[in-house]
Amino acid sequence: MPLLRPLARSLAPLPDESLPGFLLRLAFRLDTSPSELSIRTGLTDRPNLAVLPTPLLIGLAQERRHTFARMVKAADTEVGAMLLDTYSSRYPHAQPSPSGRNGLANHQHRWLFMHATRYCPQCLAGEKNPLEREFGGPWKKSWRLPPVFSCLEHRQFLEHSCPACESPVLHTATRSGVRHMPRWREDGLHPAQCREFIGGLCGHRLDRDAPPARKLPAEYQKFQTFLLDLLNPHSTASVQVLGHSTTPAHYFTDLRTACLILRTSWPSSRHLLDNQELETLLDAGPSAEERTLSRSKFARTASDMPHLAAQPNAALLLAADRLLRPNDVDTFAGHLRTLLNGHDLRPSKVSWARAFLDIRPQCSEGFLQAVSSVVHTYARPNLARNLKQPIRTSRFRPEHIPQFLQEDWYQKYFAHMDGISTVHLRRTVALRLCQTASGGSIQKAADRLSMFLSNPAVTARLAESPKRVHRWARKRPDPLEFETAIRDLAAELDSRDDLIDYEQRRKKLKAWCIGPEPWKVIASRIAVPAGGYAPGGGFAIDLSDRKRNIASVILWSLMTQGEHVLAPTPICNQQDPETQRKWRMSVDAVWSRILHRTTRPTDDQLITALEEYAAYLNPIIDRGETPPIDANPWT
Ligand SMILES: [Zn+2]
Ligand SMILES: [Zn+2]
Structure with a gap:
């Protein structure tokens, strides 16, 4: 490492400020580029790689950390506080990789936002003192953690994309070999400016002209406070999961596993979720954005990637937390059995059970007790068969489903359910049966049943039915009644030899x-x-x-x-x-x-x-x- 002299001027790190955020502010103050600054401060020693590689978000070797602290006139502990590994004792996903495999190749790091970040426009605006007014507020490191979905100070959900160009912010290009921060070699950009380059620099000020803030409901505020407390290394060291006391690290592993189960068992998990935006995302399947971020064709990886969008992600986390926090293991085991043994067993769900048996994540005692009974009974008889036949899991096929549930099936399984119009119910059950047979989204099922027409008014009316029915089903005295009836009808169809090919007709x-x-x-x-x-x-x-x-x-x-x-x-x-x-x-x-x-x-x-x-x-x-x-x- 070349001999370096401390910078003549620096800035004091702000609370919870991330390393890239600090470099952005300091480079702006010194009228240089962040990449120049990272050479000048010893973060990188090869000028041709004068970029901030994403692994440095997580941790810095002690010697480099010390040099950097000396260059920017900060204490070693202040530099340490800019790195995600400050959470490692509480949040196992924030540990530096022992194998050197970083980013998305690393199973743990998938639960960090390494290639983009959420943000609070008001925090970015700073404005607490003259220095902040001039160089902006902090890009916080906690925004890189999926469980941090809101800003409690400003009582709003975090944002994740630029309102002008709609790109994820501080989005690192994952296609090039070196994963570095965007526009890192440019000087003169304000720290709060969007650095996305699509035919030209976007440059939108993310701290100004923000979209209307999404207010934080009390329930989410309470949940966020609870999560931040668990993430804080100096705070409560234990939490109850399924009647057993456990560490925050185990809780976060359980939370991640529960999120994965809820996502891979979609749509069986519908009754446990209550957020429209989340349901739309799950119906749509892995988005293009997630696919680029994960660079993976495998459903399991995509389902394990937290959504950057704060609101639906918070809804999923809350649903997962609701599964984990009751005192009895049996209720949770019951949910698991429903979710994992659902009729529409998809390959991703089988992979979940297999992955659980392979990896045996460091989960809590309560979680382990609940899962092991279910997964073992589930895995032995079913796993092998389902792996042989990963796609075709039902005997009846989409062509056997009419567009409108036929009268006798309706009478036998659904006619006794009140509070919903027959038309919505019969349409939706037809769609769900088709989905059960073919997998995929409701949209795909509707396409298969030729339910989308050139007439947009009719299409919109038809698309409304499943939403209404699922909202209604969740509010019934027994929220599982509707799902159970669908499963029972599907089981009957599976056993029959006289099914009609409605598609041919x-x-x-x-x-x-x-x-x-x-x-x-x-x-x-x-x-x-x-x-x-x-x-x-x-x-x-x-x-x-x-x-x-x-x-x-x-x-x-x-x-x-x-x-x-x-x-x-x-x-x-x-x-x-x-x-x-x-x-x-x-x-x-x-x-x-x-x-x-x-x-x-x-x-x-x-x-x-x-x-x-x-x-x-x-x-x-x-x-x-x-x-x-x-x-x-x-x-
Ligand atoms: Zn804020
Ligand atoms: Zn932009």
Whole structure:
């Protein structure tokens, strides 16, 4: 190391300030670049690598730490306080890597934000004294810890992206070989400026023009206080987990494991979570951002990466904490059994059990007791079989699921549940069954069931159903009742050999309508008394193409068990827009009468004829043939 002289001017480190934050402020004060400064202070000794490698966020060798302290005129302990390993006794993920493997290659370090950070705009603004007003407030090191999701001083959730360019802040490029802090060689940038470079420097002042602060609810404030207390090396040294006293380090390991279980068992874990933003993230699967951060194709790694977004991450941590803090091991074991033995066993979940058995994380006594019983019983009979068949875990397939849960299945498993509209319930169960068979998100299931149409209003209405149903299910006296019913129905479907390929029916009937020949027969079956008026009603019976369109939709629904809004309407489509609108309303009206069992005599006559027709057409389609348009059972 070349002989160095202390800097003429320096800055006093701020409380909880991180090493990169300190370098940013000092470089700005000295009108130099952070990379120059890191050479000048002995942090790096090769000018071509004059960047701050991310491992230095965690720890510094004693000699280098001492040199740096001398250069910046600080005490060794002040420099030590800038590094994440100050948390290592409480937070095992903040230990320097003994193997030298750093960052995401290191299993432990995945629970540190090494490649980006959260921030509090008001803390960054500083403004506590003239020095802070000029050079900015601290980039805090605790913001790099996933359990630190809020600023208690400013009572708000932390931010994680630049409001101007939406990039993660202080985002280190992970694609290049050297992982270093962004724009490290540039001088003249204010410490609180966004350093993202997309075709040009963003430069947004993160301490000004911040988005509206997300206020911290009391429950989260209490939880954050509890977590910060556990992270503080000078504070409470024990915590109760599942009825056993344990160390903060074990608690954080348990918390991480519980988060992983909640994420990999999604959507079975839905009843344990109560944050819309989190559910949306879990439904969407690993985001592009996480994939770049983790550079991993494996679901397990992605599910183990904490979300940078503070609010959903806090909701997940809180849900995990709620699992861990009750006194009895049995309740937790019960949850685990549900989560791990769920019907929709995904490969990631199997990997979790396998990884747990391999790694045996340093968890608390209570956690170990609860998990070992469940994982062992779960692992022995199921693990091998499921590893052989990681994807196909159910006998029934997505094609066996109609778009709208069929009446007999609905009656048997769901009709007794009150407080939710039948339509939402039947739609959602269909989606969930499809999801069970195919894995993946609700969105993927909806695609598979062809439920997304060109009509955005209908699509939005359909997408609303699962959200409503899951909100409703969580608030029921037994929040597991709905999930259990889905599992029971799935188990029944698995045991049956007479499942119908609804997908094939939908495909064959994609552009289908009742032909003129069969329509003549069907129309003749509807009683038209003298004068052309319906029995009991004062309106004229209309057996024109409008009625043929309605009949075609009902027939399609009878055969595919799909909702009328998803039916093809080739006859209607040929009409002018105003007529189309009126015809759609008349289809809605008949559908509503059928659903609410208020059909008129002529409706019943029509439906009886259509049921005969459906019984004739179904076997033809189920054999894989396409019926000619005029084929019918009557002529
Ligand atoms: Zn703050
Ligand atoms: Zn920006």
